[in-house]
Amino acid sequence: NDQTEETANMQRCYYWLDKTSRSFSAVIKALHPDIRRAVCIFYLVLRGLDTVEDDMSLDENIKKDLLKSFHDKLFEPGWTFKGIGPQEKDRQLLVEFDVVIAEFLRLETKYSEVIADICKKMGAGMIKFAHKQVETVDHYNLYCHYVAGLVGIGLSRLFSVSNLESEMVGKDVECSNSMGLFLQKTNIIRDYHEDLVDGRTWWPHQIWSLYAGKLGDFVEPQHEAAGLKCLNHLVADALDLVPEVFKYMSRLQDQSIFNFCAIPQVMAIATLSLCYNNRNVLHRNVKIRKGQAVQLMMRATNMTAFYEIFEEHCLELKARAPSNDTRTHHALDRILSLINAQR
Numbered sequence: 001n002d003q004t005e006e007t008a009n010m011q012r013c014y015y016w017l018d019k020t021s022r023s024f025s026a027v028i029k030a031l032h033p034d035i036r037r038a039v040c041i042f043y044l045v046l047r048g049l050d051t052v053e054d055d056m057s058l059d060e061n062i063k064k065d066l067l068k069s070f071h072d073k074l075f076e077p078g079w080t081f082k083g084i085g086p087q088e089k090d091r092q093l094l095v096e097f098d099v100v101i102a103e104f105l106r107l108e109t110k111y112s113e114v115i116a117d118i119c120k121k122m123g124a125g126m127i128k129f130a131h132k133q134v135e136t137v138d139h140y141n142l143y144c145h146y147v148a149g150l151v152g153i154g155l156s157r158l159f160s161v162s163n164l165e166s167e168m169v170g171k172d173v174e175c176s177n178s179m180g181l182f183l184q185k186t187n188i189i190r191d192y193h194e195d196l197v198d199g200r201t202w203w204p205h206q207i208w209s210l211y212a213g214k215l216g217d218f219v220e221p222q223h224e225a226a227g228l229k230c231l232n233h234l235v236a237d238a239l240d241l242v243p244e245v246f247k248y249m250s251r252l253q254d255q256s257i258f259n260f261c262a263i264p265q266v267m268a269i270a271t272l273s274l275c276y277n278n279r280n281v282l283h284r285n286v287k288i289r290k291g292q293a294v295q296l297m298m299r300a301t302n303m304t305a306f307y308e309i310f311e312e313h314c315l316e317l318k319a320r321a322p323s324n325d326t327r328t329h330h331a332l333d334r335i336l337s338l339i340n341a342q343r
């Protein structure tokens with residue numbers, strides 16, 4: 001969409017949006033003009049925070065101080081950070097972060113206060129998980145709440161205060177949280193091998209320890225079957241979020257907001273389906289084909305099609321899931337009955 005009337009700073013922000021996000025830049029740029037800038041800045045602020053979190057070369061104390069104070073930097077015009085390791089893909093965003101701050105400070109207060117509040121909460125949450133691994137399923141849900149659930153909660157508040165969506169959208173924290181968890185859990189499941197190589201694992205010990213002595217065991221042939229059982233267990237856990245995703249999506253009124261929310265969700269169900277019982281996940285990064293992604297993007301523009309896309313992937317999963325995988329079958333049956341009930 002047309003950004004020529006934007007300031008030079010804002011055009012630089014759209015440049016960084018394109019540079020730092022394959023999956024979100026197009027849908028953010030297609031948002032209604034009233035909230036497009038706010039969501040773009042919201043993304044860049046949190047991507048900057050996440051770049052600090054992801055940098056494993058950063059001294060622990062510097063990292064913790066910066067995660068805790070990052071929301072304050074939003075009010076320090078000219079602030080930048082050059083301490084991110086050279087291997088971090090988005091390090092240059094923080095080198096030029098003064099551009100993001102300048103645009104953040106130009107936002108209406110009703111938007112900037114939401115962004116600063118979520119940034120503060122996310123930074124505090126990331127500190128709690130700065131240690132290496134996630135222990136229980138509750139910790140797993142809590143971590144995903146901090147890094148993605150809060151994004152959904154913040155976005156929903158932005159949608160409501162812009163008056164493009166009802167107050168209910170911003171009030172239903174549970175559904176907003178589930179929107180983020182579904183995306184983050186899908187990423188964590190998909191990124192098993194990549195994260196293992198990076199020495200960061202987000203698969204909860206309480207689950208993977210049912211299937212192996214060490215999380216890294218799953219890359220070995222003799223532990224592959226156990227690895228697939230663990231993978232399928234996590235997919236079923238993610239599928240339990242779908243009823244609340246449906247509830248959230250059904251409330252949306254603005255077309256550009258519907259598309260913005262629907263596209264990442266349909267990508268996620270397609271990715272989860274690809275990952276289920278797929279041994280490649282244990283050895284390399286799997287991704288849905290570009291052609292399939294384009295098809296999904298074009299279809300996911302209304303609730304009927306949204307249900308159809310989920311129904312197709314859930315029926316395909318049901319056909320592949322062995323009958324003794326009761327966790328997955330229960331999750332799928334619940335989703336399919338919800339889809340039939342709304343017809």
Ligand SMILES: O=C(O)CO[C@@H](C(=O)O)[C@@H](OCCCCCc1ccc2ccccc2c1)C(=O)NCCCCCc1ccc2ccccc2c1
Pocket residue numbers: 024039042043044046047050054147148149151152153155179180181183184187260261264
């Ligand atoms: O480093 C990477 O490239 C991936 O990092 C992952 C990680 O480190 O775990 C991880 O970093 C999480 C912390 C930073 C969150 C950044 C973010 C993402 C999308 C946004 C969309 C709109 C507005 C603001 C947004 C902020 C990551 O990017 N995971 C991708 C899933 C996060 C989904 C966030 C989210 C939540 C609810 C949503 C509801 C509707 C539409 C989009 C939504 C998007």
Ligand SMILES: [Mg+2]
Pocket residue numbers: 050051054
């Ligand atoms: Mg990251």
Ligand SMILES: [Mg+2]
Pocket residue numbers: 050053054147
């Ligand atoms: Mg991160």
